[in-house]
Amino acid sequence: MSLLIKNGTVVTSEDEVKADVYVEGETIKAIGENLDVKADEVIDAKGKFILPGGVDQHVHFSFTYKGSKVRGFETSNAALVGGTTTLIEFVNQEPGKGLIESIDSYRKTDVDGIAMTDYCFHSVMTDPRDEVIMEIPKLAEAGYPTMKLFMAYKGMFFHADDDAILKALLKGKDAGITIMVHAENADMIDVLIKDLVKEGKTEPYYHAVSRPPVVEAEATRRAIYLAELADAPLYVVHVSCKEALEEIKEAFNCGQRIYGETCTHYLVLDKEDLAKPDFEGAKYVCSPALRTKEHREALWEAVEKKWLNAISSDHCGFDFKEQKHMGRGEGKSFADIPNGAPGLQNRLNVLWTYGVLEGKLTRSRLVDLFATTPAKINGLSNKGRLQVGFDADIVIFDPDFEGVISVDRNLEQVDYTPYEGFRQKGRAETVFLRGNKVVDKGEYIGKKGEGRFVPGKPFGSCYQEQ
Ligand code: URP
Ligand code: ZN
Ligand code: ZN
Numbered sequence: 001m002s003l004l005i006k007n008g009t010v011v012t013s014e015d016e017v018k019a020d021v022y023v024e025g026e027t028i029k030a031i032g033e034n035l036d037v038k039a040d041e042v043i044d045a046k047g048k049f050i051l052p053g054g055v056d057q058h059v060h061f062s063f064t065y066k067g068s069k070v071r072g073f074e075t076s077n078a079a080l081v082g083g084t085t086t087l088i089e090f091v092n093q094e095p096g097k098g099l100i101e102s103i104d105s106y107r108k109t110d111v112d113g114i115a116m117t118d119y120c121f122h123s124v125m126t127d128p129r130d131e132v133i134m135e136i137p138k139l140a141e142a143g144y145p146t147m148k149l150f151m152a153y154k155g156m157f158f159h160a161d162d163d164a165i166l167k168a169l170l171k172g173k174d175a176g177i178t179i180m181v182h183a184e185n186a187d188m189i190d191v192l193i194k195d196l197v198k199e200g201k202t203e204p205y206y207h208a209v210s211r212p213p214v215v216e217a218e219a220t221r222r223a224i225y226l227a228e229l230a231d232a233p234l235y236v237v238h239v240s241c242k243e244a245l246e247e248i249k250e251a252f253n254c255g256q257r258i259y260g261e262t263c264t265h266y267l268v269l270d271k272e273d274l275a276k277p278d279f280e281g282a283k284y285v286c287s288p289a290l291r292t293k294e295h296r297e298a299l300w301e302a303v304e305k306k307w308l309n310a311i312s313s314d315h316c317g318f319d320f321k322e323q324k325h326m327g328r329g330e331g332k333s334f335a336d337i338p339n340g341a342p343g344l345q346n347r348l349n350v351l352w353t354y355g356v357l358e359g360k361l362t363r364s365r366l367v368d369l370f371a372t373t374p375a376k377i378n379g380l381s382n383k384g385r386l387q388v389g390f391d392a393d394i395v396i397f398d399p400d401f402e403g404v405i406s407v408d409r410n411l412e413q414v415d416y417t418p419y420e421g422f423r424q425k426g427r428a429e430t431v432f433l434r435g436n437k438v439v440d441k442g443e444y445i446g447k448k449g450e451g452r453f454v455p456g457k458p459f460g461s462c463y464q465e466q
Contacts, residue, residue, distance in 0.1 A: 001025065001040050003435060005396065008045030010386055012052075013368035021050055023392040026434035031388060043430065045396050051367055053085025053393030053431065054348060055374040055384045057122075058237055058261065058312030061089050062106060065338035068326060071317035071413050075344070076451065077116040077444045078411035082345040083428035084313075085393040085438075086118045086375070086383050086454065090148055092158050093126045099135050100142045107453070115451030116444075118393070118433065120378060122146040122180065126157055128164035136168060137175035143455025145379050146178045148237065151219045152287060154186035162226060169230035176458030178377065179227075180235040183219035183244065184211060184288055193335045202333035204281030205274045208289035210334070216288050217243035224251045224258055233257035233462040235377065238314050240266045240288040242298035249307050259377070259462050261310035262299045264347050265290065268354050269418060282324040283416050285337040286314065300360045303369055310377065311369045313347045316340025317414040342414040346405055346422075348395075353425045379457035396430040401442070403427065411444060 003023040010019045010031060022030040022037050030037065056079060061072045079087055089111075094102045103121045111119060121144050125132060139145060147168060149160035168179050192210040196202070201209070220236055224247060227234035239245055239260045251258040271290045274281040284290055302308045318324060318338040327337030348370060355361040361369070375384025382391045405422040407415065431439035438446030 001435060003432070004035065004037060004039035004042045005045050005050060005394065006042060008048045008050040008396065010050045011363045011367050012386055013364055013372040015364060021386065021394065023432070023435050026392055028386065028388055028390050028392050031386060043396065047400070048429065049363065049397040049399060050386065051083065051395040051397050052371040052384055052386050053395055053433065054083050054370045055086045055088070055380065056084045056313050056315070056344065056347060057088040057310060057374040057378055058263065059087050059089055059315040059344060060340060062091060062110065063316055063340060066326065066336060068318065068323045068338045070340065073111050073115040075317060075411065075413045077446060078345040079117050080431050080433065080438045080446060081411060081428065081442060081444050083348040083395040083397070083431060084117065084344070085431065085433045086120070086380065088120045088122060088378055090122045090124050092124045093132070095127065095157060099123045099125060099132060099139060100144065103144055112453065113449040116438070116446050116448060117451045118454045119451055120144070120380065120454050120456050122148050124148050124150065124158060125160065125164060125168060128160070128167055133167045133171050136171040136177055139177055140175045140458035145176060145456045145458040145460060146180060147172060148180040148182065150182045151223065152182050152184035152186050152189065154190040159186055162222065165223060166226045166230060169227055169232040169234070173230065173232040176460070176463055178233060178235055178460050178462050180237050181223045182238065183216055183223050183236050185215045185219045188215045188218065197333045197335065204279065204285055204327065204334050204337060207285045207334040207337065208271045208274050211287060211289040213241035213243045213291065216241050217247055220244040220247045224256065227258065228256060233259070235462055236260035238263050238266070238288060238312070239308060241291050241295045245298055245302050245307065257462055260308050261312050262303060262308050263312050263314040264343050264350050265341060265418060267296055267299055267311070268350055279325065279328050282327060282337050283320050283418055284341060285324065285334065285339060286316070286341045287339045300355070304361055304365060309369070310374045311347070311351060312374070313343035314340065315342055315344035317342045317412055319414055320416045341418045342412045343418065344412055345410055346417065346419050348428060349405060349424045350419060350422065353423060357425055373461065376461035379460040380454055381457055383454065392432055392435040394432040395428045397426060398429040399426045401425070401427040401429070
């Protein structure tokens with residue numbers, strides 16, 4: 001099958017050009033003005049923007065919090081209607097199992113033959129015994145060249161101490177494994193939670209009180225010191241506050257290879273959302289916690305000025321009615337509410353409407369944060385870019401569409417969206433995954449299992465850029 005998209009404006013991370021895009025099979029074969037080629041399907045994209053399919057490097061389809069599990073890859077079509085064609089999922093090392101074994105077995109039962117997007121995985125080390133540390137370099141050959149450690153979540157099996165992080169940094173660097181951290185000080189949070197609960201402060205709002213910016217800043221700085229000691233690059237996921245951002249900026253300016261992302265919700269949602277009545281605040285319980293306008297402004301500036309280099313969703317599909325309510329009732333508190341919020345479908349919608357249209361991001365910068373740099377960080381060499389030879393993951397974006405975000409139009413299969421009622425201008429009208437049309441007029445038309453595993457290559461961009 002061949003495809004010609006004519007008369008659109010092609011947006012890359014560097015510039016915008018009026019050009020046609022020609023695809024043969026799964027690959028982009030030509031980009032240029034007035035291409036003189038015949039194709040099986042020709043689309044007139046006049047007035048539309050042509051963007052690369054998004055790469056969301058931070059999603060959870062297997063995360064379990066106090067026994068409650070999120071929606072899985074059977075909901076990945078939500079990403080496609082939101083213009084995202086590649087997902088990277090965090091897979092916890094299971095107790096008693098190896099790192100690769102844990103990902104491989106999860107893939108077999110829950111991903112291969114189910115996913116509608118292309119996909120890759122980050123390993124999450126939960127048990128840093130010697131033989132597991134020895135396994136870290138092997139992640140490179142398996143196509144899983146990134147690993148995250150959770151500095152937060154004291155008492156949970158996936159919490160990591162500093163020795164685990166240091167060992168991962170030391171062992172991973174020669175094999176080009178990019179080490180990522182969820183940076184929050186678990187002990188500080190634990191003390192605050194216990195004090196708040198003792199005082200009867202159990203409502204969802206106190207989630208934010210138990211995780212002030214200083215807990216994130218401290219852990220970020222500590223992780224940076226560990227990376228300095230190991231002389232290894234480090235990637236800080238879901239940066240939410242200006243204090244943590246300052247630590248990353250300062251370390252980078254001192255010559256360390258320290259990088260970070262933020263997430264959609266930290267750019268547009270507010271700490272006060274946690275105070276919504278009737279327990280609705282629970283919908284906004286995620287970690288790090290939501291912040292204030294001052295932090296949002298710092299984050300918008302950071303993504304625009306390249307101090308942070310990706311915007312992910314941190315999608316975490318817990319239902320409000322059943323799962324978020326685990327934190328309500330006699331003897332329960334905010335600390336029992338599963339952490340995380342859904343956001344897979346609305347990353348592009350929100351970033352376009354509240355970023356590009358409000359002058360906070362250029363379209364090229366959006367493409368870089370949404371697709372191009374996340375692909376590079378994770379060693380996905382054929383993704384995230386409209387370029388000859390790359391996978392034909394293409395979004396035809398209609399800037400004139402107007403709507404309102406609502407759970408009623410959501411494919412995440414979660415009973416709420418934290419962006420309910422948000423104005424939406426523009427949408428992914430048509431989406432191609434490796435040349436296959438998977439979204440038409442904003443509707444999902446693809447097939448279950450059509451997504452494919454894309455192995456990441458080691459020595460991603462955190463190893464290369466300075
Ligand atoms: O609250 C969040 N972010 N839940 C998902 C797990 C994590 O910490 O990333
Ligand atoms: Zn996290
Ligand atoms: Zn996360």
